[in-house]
Amino acid sequence: MWEGLTAEEIRQRYPADFEAWRADLLNYRPPDGECLQDVRRRILPEYRMIVSSHPGEEVAMLLHGGVNRVILADALGLDPLNIFPHRSELRRHEHH
Numbered sequence: 001m002w003e004g005l006t007a008e009e010i011r012q013r014y015p016a017d018f019e020a021w022r023a024d025l026l027n028y029r030p031p032d033g034e035c036l037q038d039v040r041r042r043i044l045p046e047y048r049m050i051v052s053s054h055p056g057e058e059v060a061m062l063l064h065g066g067v068n069r070v071i072l073a074d075a076l077g078l079d080p081l082n083i084f085p086h087r088s089e090l091r092r093h094e095h096h
Contacts, residue, residue: 001014001030001031001032001033002014002017002030002033003033017030017031025081025084026080026081036070036080036083039066039067039070040070040074040080043067043070043071044070044071044074047061047071047074066083069083070083
């Protein structure tokens, strides 16, 4: 349902869902979608398996932005919530 939409488009078309997602960025599951924790559980084991099966080699993967952010946050030891635009950026949309 949200595929291909910007955060602003989601906010405009699905305001209640947008607010529920903002209230729980890790666990809110959009209709017909995955929550961030689902994505992490699905992606990180596969990513680690691919990397570990190529020790000392360079590995190239073609992935979309959300998956890239999940992997990058994990690799850098960041809180997964840090993969989103700064919360002030999300709050900026409240007053439009």
